[in-house]
Amino acid sequence: MKPYSALAVANEFLDLAGGNHDLTPMKLMKLVFLAHGWNYGFHGDSLINEVFQAWKYGPVSQSLYEAVRKYGDDPVTEPLTVVEAWNFQPMVKDTPKIDPCDSESRSIIRMVWESYGELSAVRLSRITHEQGTPWWDVNKKYGGNIPRWEEIPEDSIRNYYEAKMKEDGNG
DSSP states (O other): OOOBOHHHHHHHHHHHHOSSOOOOHHHHHHHHHHHHHHHHHHHSSOSBSSOOEEETTEEEOHHHHHHHGGGTTSOOOSOOOEEEEETTEEEEEEOOOOOTTOHHHHHHHHHHHHHHTTSOHHHHHHHHHSTTSHHHHHHHHTTTOOOTTOBOOHHHHHHHHHHHHHHTTOO
């Protein structure tokens, strides 16, 4: 069943939040990254089938960024869809979702929501910028001048969250 697109995971967070929420693009991006990381910690495998890039304000999924950037600093108000062009006419392909039978993925996303959902986008950004995090390692490598499109290595994400599990006494 796994891995999923970043949009599918984001849509799960939007479902958990209901209609009244403060899920701005930045906050949604951080929650999706945290779910991806903690999935490595708890289950040892990838939740998301895309790479994350190291941007100024933390880890970013390019596809998720493209889907939510129209909201600016405002909350995301509708499910995210994948749009494809066909015969030069845009058409909606689908609204990516987590498989309802995939209780393992859904439980990680719910755990991240319950643990981090009340935090602000700025606080979540600080968490992803802490010393030793995968984003911090990339930033340090380039002396604070991360090249555009620089990827955060998947091994770095996996190793960091597996170590966090051991540190928290869960591994």
